[in-house]
Amino acid sequence: MHNDSHHYPEIGDFELTLRERAEALLLAQSRDERIDFSPDEIAHLIHDLSVHQIELELQNEELRSAQNQLQDARDRYARLYHQAPVGYLTLDAKGIIQQANQTFSAMLGWEFADLKGQALADFMTGADRNQFLGRFKAFFNHPEGKSIDVKLHGKAGQCFFARLTGRSEIVAPSTAKPSRSMLLMIVNDISTQKAMEDVLRNNEAQYRAVIETSLDGFWMIDMQGRLLEVNDAYVRQSGYSRQELLSMHITDLETRKSPDETAVHLDAILREGGALFETLHRARDGTLWPAEINTAYWPTAGGRLFCFIRNIHQRQRSQALLKARLHLSELALHSTLDELLQAALDTAEQLTHSQIGFFHFVNPDQERLTLQTWSTRTLRETCAAQGLAELHYPISQAGVWVDCVRQHQPVIHNDYPHLLHRQGLSEGHAPLIRELAVPVLRNRLIVAVMGVGNKPNDYTSEDVEAVNQIASMIMDIVERKRAEEARREAETRLRLAAVAFDTSEAMFITDQEGVIQQVNRAFCRLTGYTAEEAVGQNPRLLQSGRHNAEFYAALWHHLLANGHWSGEIWNRHRDGKVYPQWESISAVCDEQDNITHFVATFLDLTQQKAAEEAIRRLAYYDSLTGLPNRRLFLDRLSNVQAVARREGNHGALLFIDLDAFKRLNEARGHETGDRVLKEVANRLLRSLREDDTVARLSSDEFAVLLTQLPALAENAARLAIGIAEKVRGVLAMPFLSPEGDYSLSASIGIALFPAGETTASELLKQADTAMYQAKAAGGNAVRF
Incomplete structure (x- = not known):
């Protein structure tokens, strides 16, 4: 390596920047020249280079962070641009699409790649295209922006009205190309607005x-x-x-x-x-x-x-009635009877703008009233009869205010002071100016009277309807409350009986996990299990399979929430026989209110169920023939009439009377007469459809209920007459007996339904009248 110092300057001769020093060093290395550095100089240079490298890395990191932020901003802008609720376009000076957001692409049904490079005018036709082309340059002459309305045509042939709002902008490209004017345009879909304008303009x-x-x-x-x-x-x-x-x-x-x-x-x-x-x-x-x-x-x-x-008067009234029903249902859980009735009267007053209200029960004999309660306002302002609750008041002594009981319908007295016979108000009763009273009926008997009074103006049928609904509603709640009280009393009696007569009720005790710990003798007698077999088992060994898992889940939920449960349940005897029982379960708690045991008692309801069924049959069925009696027949007739009215079909009632049966009964004896009545019942059942009802109304009177007859009355009548003739023929056939054969005939009356609002009893009377017409014609005949 050469050491010609004149080829490069000495480092120590003058001050060099770090970069210049590094470049000098690199140049020397590239020439393969030897450079002499002192150890201090080398250490100093290395230190300076390290510091510079760290500074560069920090600057690079800041640059990368700035680039990321810039990219995020660009992404946000792109999302805002493409997801905007309006279309965005960029057109060049020739109207060619250079840029568009996804909203505009979706409007036309095109991808942006297909839109770019196309003329916006190509998506218009006719006058719209000419208007746009004629006014295109004007967009560039209005920096503040300009709008026109046109119809745009999409890829699939769809078209829509659009409002194009554009303004020019000078765009400077990043390259060395010259700046150029571009048109930035907003596209609003105004089809709905146009449609509304067309409707207003053209229609x-x-x-x-x-x-x-x-x-x-x-x-x-x-x-x-x-x-x-x-x-x-x-x-x-x-x-x-x-x-x-x-x-x-x-x-x-x-x-x-x-x-x-x-x-x-x-x-x-x-x-x-x-x-x-x-x-x-x-x-x-x-x-x-x-x-x-x-x-x-x-x-x-x-x-x-x-x-x-x-x-919205009617709607508000309906909403008020619904709110009243919910409010009264809630009150029923924890209020006394008088509190409940008072709340109902307050509601009736409010709905009818009345100033007094009263509710009185009617005794079953329909002769006396039990003066029950008055509204809150009545007791506070106008009535001093608070002490009259439970006072029995003769209806015969009452004036026109109980006309609703006498007439079995609501009554309105809008000029009460001038009515004749207006006396009869109980002592301390509020003075009446106007009055509205409605009866509450159950099973055709009036059970209560509800009334309001002293409305500033006359009562109307709308007021009648409101009071009627509240009266019926509150009576339903009262009846449920009474039934619940009766049920609780019954449960109390059962619990007392269990304590007093341990041997009469089955009983078992479980721990908190439900494992049987103890049973009594009645348990063993009723279930068939010995104490040894039952103790240590879960009560599930008694399950009959009649109840699903939801039933037992609800039972346990109620038991744990309330501490007791009682109800009817079906269990299985050890021999496999399934039987009903009434079971009561109570939780036993310690001083910390933690459940330690469960005590269950139950009674076999088999005989009770059988007795109830026997009583039901005695109440609704004829003991001789087994046919429905008059009571059950009228109930079914009422139901069938309602179905016929609803479905538009006809039905018919046949009233059958055996001619000369009394003479046969007297001549041959009651035993023979009973055999004949049984045979008549069997013949009627065999000759009719399963859906038809046959009943015995009295000694020798039978009735047949025909359903699902044609909707056309003429066809229904023709079919009913045919069936009646068939029945007459069947009953005319000889009756065979060891004592000798004998014959009977029958007179049959027919009544069709539905016929207006005719009740079941009225329809039966019509058929009875027709039967008597048949008898008057000599018997053995059919008459309508």
Whole structure:
């Protein structure tokens, strides 16, 4: 290596920057020249290079972070650009698409790659294309922006109205190319707006017909709140003439807002484009009625509001009734009977704008009232009869206020003081000016009377309906409450019986895990298991399989939540026999309220079930023939009538009387007569369809209920007569007996249904009358 010092400057001769020093060193190495450095110089150079390297790395890291932030900003911009609710376009000076976002691509149904390089005018036709081309240069002459409306055609042939808003911008490319003007354009889909404008422009006659025939009221108002147009429906709703309304401001009709509040409300509607709200309107006669306003803003002629006004009185009343039902159902859980009835009366007063309310029970003999309770307001302000609860009051001594009991229907007395026979108010009763009273019926008997009174104006049928619904609703709750109280009393009696008569009820005790620890003798007798077999087992060994897992889950949930459970359950005897039982389970807790044991008692309900079935058959079936009796027949007839009315079919009732049966009974004896009645029943059952009902009404009277007859009355009558003739023929066949053969005939009356609102009893009377016509004709005949 040469050591010619004149080929490069000495490092120590002058100050060099770090870079210059490094470059000098590299140059010397490239020439394969020897450079002499002192150890200090080498260490200093190495230190400077290390520091510089660290600085470069830090600068690189900052640069990378700035690049990442820039990329994130670019990504956000791209998302905003492509996911914007409007289309974005960039066109060059020739109208060629240079850039477009995904929203615009989706509008036309094209991918951007296919859009780029195409002329925007190529997506227009006819006048729209000419308009765009003719005004294209104007976009570049209006830096503040310019808009036109055109129709654009998509790839699949679809078209839509678009508002193109563009402004020019000078774009300076990153290369050395010169700057150029580009057109930045926003594309809004205004098809819906155009459609609305077309409807308003081209279908004004139809619009006016809709407005004028609408059952809802209609306003068109300006932004100052002045009425510009109303329809006939609102004229009827308000009671004003059209001329009067068109001279009014909405604050003359709207009662809930001051002029300042109305102005604020109008501004809010303008911002939102419309609104749906409820308010109160005042009619010409001063009455207030609830209105639902559905309003939309239309930006024409300085702004217009189109408002549809619906009277929601009925809807609010229905909602109030539903709310009352829920409220009363909740009250029933923890309130006394009087508290519950008072709450119902308060609701009835509120709905009918009354000042008094009363609820009285009617005794089963229909002769006396049990004066029960009055509304809160009545007791507080106008009635001093609080001490009359449970007082039995003769209906015969009451005046017209109990006409609803006498007439079995609601009554209204809108001029009570001037009615004759208006006496009969109990002592301390509130004075009546107007009164509305409704009866509450159950099984055709009046069980209670509910009334309201002293409404400022006359009661209407709408008030009757409201009080009727509340009365029926509260009576349902009262009956459920009474049934629940009766059930609790029954459970109490059962528990007392278990304590008093240990041997009469089966009993077993389990630990907290449900393992049987102890059983009594009644348990062994009832289940068939010995104590040794049962102890240590789970009560599941008694399960019959009749109840699913949900039943037992609900049982345990109720038991753990309430500490007790009782109900009917089916278990299995050791011999496999399944039987019903009434079971009560109680949890036993320690001082810390932790469950330690469960005690279960149960009774075999087999005999009770059998007795109930026997009683049911005695109540609903004829003991001689096994046929339904009059009571069950009328119940089925009522149900069939309801189905026939609903489905549009006919049915028929045949009333059958055996001719001369009494003579046969007297001549041959009751035993023979009974055999004949049984045979008549069998013949009727064999000759009719399974869906038809045969019943014995009395000694020698039978009835047949025919269902699913044709919808056309003439065809139904023809079919019913044919069946009746068949029955008459079957009954005319000789009856064979060891004592000798004998013959009978039958007179049959027919009544078709449905026939208006005819009840089952009335229909039976009609068939009975027809039967007597058959008998009057000599018997052995069929008559309608």
